[in-house]
Amino acid sequence: MKSINELRNNLVSSIKSISNTESAAKIVKSVIHTLNPVFTREFQTTFEDSMTESLNLSPRETPQEKRKKTNQILTENTRSINKAIQNENEDVKKFLSSGKSYAQYERERKLYFTSKPKAKENMIVRVRKEMEGICKPKKHHGNFDNYIFEKEKFLEEISSLSAGSNVNWSALARKFDVKTIKNQVPTNRGQVLMMFAKSNGINVYQFNTQSRLSGRDYIRRVKRAKKKLLKTKVTMPLPRSAKKLKAVVKTQVNDGTIKVGRPIAPKTFSTNTVTKEGSLSVKEVVVFGRKIPLDEILANENERIEKAGILRLNQDSYYNEMNKEKIINRLKELNEDNTEGNTEFLRNKLKTIERTRQIKVWHDHSCILNHTYINFMINYVYDNANFLTDEEFQKQNPTLSRIDCQKIVEKPQLYILGQSGTIVKT
Structure with missing residues (x-):
């Protein structure tokens, strides 16, 4: 025991003598720096890690690790909040009881997104950075080798179309059954098909001249991003869109969860709309009244x-036990003055x-x-x-x-x- 104490005292004295500071923390660092090479060679681990494990200490986190941990916590909390809001379609019940229209609900939902001027400003900054090579343009598709469809046949068909043709990329994607190698249907498979054609030298901007296209008629479509929490990249908990609520309501009406009665008194309404080509279109809509049985x-x-x-x-036993006097008294309580007749009649x-x-x-x-x-x-x-x-x-x-x-x-x-x-x- 004496030799251990002497070794400890000599070690501290030696480190202290060659150190330029009286700070205990810096002396400890010097001790660790001195012991680490020998300790690592003998035990294949650092002295700090061994001390941390033996004393149940938490390792010091780097700024990157702290940021990552904060993002994970915020992401999990956001997911939990969204799950609680949508639990048993409580958000649908709240919407239906509010008396708001789908359009009004969607306008209020936009408060969770950045404003249009701010979104436009962010878009311009992003485009400038991409042009200067500061950041890479976003890709909304993966490697084309990871998609399965008749590529040669598609290129042959799209090449045969003349300029100005009306091309529905989503319909083409359904026609050629675009899927991933995992046999999944991409939600943006129309966009994947268009970018595949563009990468193979097809001028995709020569089609759909009746519509305004991003990259041809304007630089890029302005998208309002979701608001972020603090200074992280984690978005705020966001209510479901009106489109999703409408789909839930439609499902619940069809299965009888929401009772809207029986359709009655059909009435036909004519509405005039202007198509993309600029022509006037008349559409008839049949609207029913509703009657709950x-x-x-x-x-x-x-x-x-x-x-x-x-x-x-x-x-019946309650009335059978009543005598005539009780029956008459009860009738008078109910403002029935005519109490003539026998007991059974009354x-x-x-x-x-x-x-x-x-x-x-x-x-x-x-x-x-x-x-x-x-x-x-x-x-x-x-x-x-x-x-x-x-x-x-x-x-x-x-x-x-x-x-x-x-x-x-x-x-x-x-x-x-x-x-x-x-x-x-x-």
Whole structure:
């Protein structure tokens, strides 16, 4: 033990004597620098790594490693946030309950992207750097050897087309069944096909003269990039596009998850549009009104009100146990002054009153998204013969806060909705 202490003291004294500083940290560095060559030769590892492992220390991270770790954390958090937002299509439910149109939703979604002036400025800077050789132009395709299709046949067909021909690159990609070597269909296979033709000396800009093309009629299309988090390249959590929400809604309507009723009252609308060639095109669209079946509405309302604990439900045994005096008293509570008749007659009369619910239908013209609609709403009419009063509900549920039973019962439900003119013709 004594020899180890002497060795330690001599080592520190020797290092300290040749060091130009009194700093403990710098002396430690000198010790490590002195021991490292011998330690590495004997144990095939550095002295720092061994100390880090034995003392459970974290190795010092380089700026690049810190940046990489930060990006990984932010990327994972962004992915988790997007997953939580889209869980069970909660974003679709929120959109449908907001009353916004798809166009309005998409406009608000654009707030997550850079502005158009900023995007244009970034595009110009990018093009200038590419022209000066500072950065390489982006490629939206891989090596053409990694794509499988009849290349010679395609080149032969595209070469036979005259200048000014209308070429649909996506349709050609489907025709020649462009796939990767992994038998996957590229989402931009039309673009892949166009760039393949261009790389083989085909002047792709001689086609589609009726359209404005990037690289021919203008330098490059301005794309608004997603906003970044902090000073990283990680983008902000982004809501799904209106196009994707629309696809989800369409799927849920078809499978019955979203109930839109039955189509009624078809009406044909003619719309005038100008094509890319500049000609006027008339398109006819058939628009249906929607009607939700009455029995479906009432069944849902019965379930809703019963679940709320407001519906008054009495079995036959309840009425059979009532004598004539109780029946008459109950009828008077319900403002039924005519109490003439025998007990059985009055009992059946009370049953009928407490088992007959009244419904109310009202309609109105409304303007929705700049179109006039007529809508019919339906709801139960509250009465204390079929539904509990506020006091009765509070007595049965003393632990719950007070509620307005009439407000819950008379919640209106959509019955019929359809486009209509603003003028009522008589």
